[in-house]
Amino acid sequence: MEKTIPGSTAPSGTLDLRVWVRLLDCAKIIEKRLRRNFEDQFSTTLPRFDILATLDRAPDGLRMGELSRALLVSNGNVTAIVRQLQEQGLVSSYTDPEDARSAIVSLTPNGRVQFAALAEAHHGWVREALADFPEDSQRQLLALLTQLKTSIL
Amino acid sequence: MEKTIPGSTAPSGTLDLRVWVRLLDCAKIIEKRLRRNFEDQFSTTLPRFDILATLDRAPDGLRMGELSRALLVSNGNVTAIVRQLQEQGLVSSYTDPEDARSAIVSLTPNGRVQFAALAEAHHGWVREALADFPEDSQRQLLALLTQLKTSIL
DNA sequence: GAAAGAAACTTTATGCCTGCAGGAATCGAC
DNA sequence: GTCGATTCCTGCAGGCATAAAGTTTCTTTC
Numbered sequence: 264m265e266k267t268i269p270g271s272t273a274p275s276g277t278l279d280l281r282v283w284v285r286l287l288d289c290a291k292i293i294e295k296r297l298r299r300n301f302e303d304q305f306s307t308t309l310p311r312f313d314i315l316a317t318l319d320r321a322p323d324g325l326r327m328g329e330l331s332r333a334l335l336v337s338n339g340n341v342t343a344i345v346r347q348l349q350e351q352g353l354v355s356s357y358t359d360p361e362d363a364r365s366a367i368v369s370l371t372p373n374g375r376v377q378f379a380a381l382a383e384a385h386h387g388w389v390r391e392a393l394a395d396f397p398e399d400s401q402r403q404l405l406a407l408l409t410q411l412k413t414s415i416l
Numbered sequence: 417m418e419k420t421i422p423g424s425t426a427p428s429g430t431l432d433l434r435v436w437v438r439l440l441d442c443a444k445i446i447e448k449r450l451r452r453n454f455e456d457q458f459s460t461t462l463p464r465f466d467i468l469a470t471l472d473r474a475p476d477g478l479r480m481g482e483l484s485r486a487l488l489v490s491n492g493n494v495t496a497i498v499r500q501l502q503e504q505g506l507v508s509s510y511t512d513p514e515d516a517r518s519a520i521v522s523l524t525p526n527g528r529v530q531f532a533a534l535a536e537a538h539h540g541w542v543r544e545a546l547a548d549f550p551e552d553s554q555r556q557l558l559a560l561l562t563q564l565k566t567s568i569l
Numbered sequence: 570g571a572a573a574g575a576a577a578c579t580t581t582a583t584g585c586c587t588g589c590a591g592g593a594a595t596c597g598a599c
Numbered sequence: 600g601t602c603g604a605t606t607c608c609t610g611c612a613g614g615c616a617t618a619a620a621g622t623t624t625c626t627t628t629c
Contacts, residue, residue, distance in 0.1 A: 285561040290443035395567040408438040414548040
């Protein structure tokens with residue numbers, strides 16, 4: 264399986280494997296940094312922020328299923344995190360009047376205020392992480408990642 | 417603030433945030449697929465595979481600390497996973513003769529055999545995931561990700 | 570309108586991951 | 600030597616993730 268072409272400069276591995284490993288490495292490095300910042304500076308976590316961010320874009324609230332699909336996580340997972348945010352008074356939920364199976368979750372006014380601070384800090388950390396990565400490269404990378412995302416559907 | 421809901425076409429957001437969100441999305445999608453394949457077809461997990469893969473590249477074995485640094489995970493985490501692999505007879509460990517604080521972990525012959533099968537399947541899954549993403553784009557993406565990784569170090 | 574089926578959500582079991590506390594071994598400065 | 604600091608690893612609590620099973624609530628079919 265590992266044919267290494269004698270004259271090639273290939274460091275190791277096939278192209279697709281190397282792409283995947285690098286992709287995962289970059290994501291992990293940045294994610295780890297963000298997680299630590301959230302913990303150190305706000306005593307919260309990235310998953311909680313993700314939920315707040317998703318709700319912030321939905322003025323009328325979202326059902327649990329919409330949340331879990333948007334965040335690419337399982338249903339049961341959202342249940343637990345939303346409950347914590349509820350206990351902190353950042354989100355509220357009520358039964359969907361049109362379908363009693365669903366609960367509709369939305370940010371509380373206080374949650375919206377708290378989230379604004381988190382979002383600003385978050386953006387700063389991301390900007391900082393990518394500060395040494397040229398804007399032009401960012402544009403190319405974004406285009407390629409967008410292409411990749413649709414190709415892996 | 418602005419992340420893009422996976423399903424939506426929302427263009428909003430600053431460049432750096434959009435790069436980060438797409439990067440994370442792609443990584444999560446592929447990672448989730450790999451995890452499920454490992455579970456379904458081999459009853460194992462991606463972290464265990466990662467450790468085996470790292471050890472496979474180190475004929476003389478590695479210390480726990482080297483493993484955790486290579487994998488970007490914490491020390492205590494490696495301890496637990498290595499113990500499981502040990503119970504399955506895939507890896508063995510012995511005290512470093514030159515430094516009794518360290519344990520040196522290496523693949524057993526059986527571990528090497530098992531890993532070969534896992535690696536082949538893993539490569540197949542990655543190839544399949546990237547099948548619709550053109551080779552030329554892969555090359556560009558790899559170059560950009562390599563540049564990104566060094567810029568965020 | 571009642572039973573069968575599907576859908577939305579929660580619960581449970583299991584596993585990874587981090588940070589931190591703690592024990593054992595090593596290293597360094599006397 | 601020996602005391603103190605550092606290094607390497609393990610143990611543990613807490614949080615996030617999944618899959619699978621269980622509840623409640625529609626929806627469909629007759």
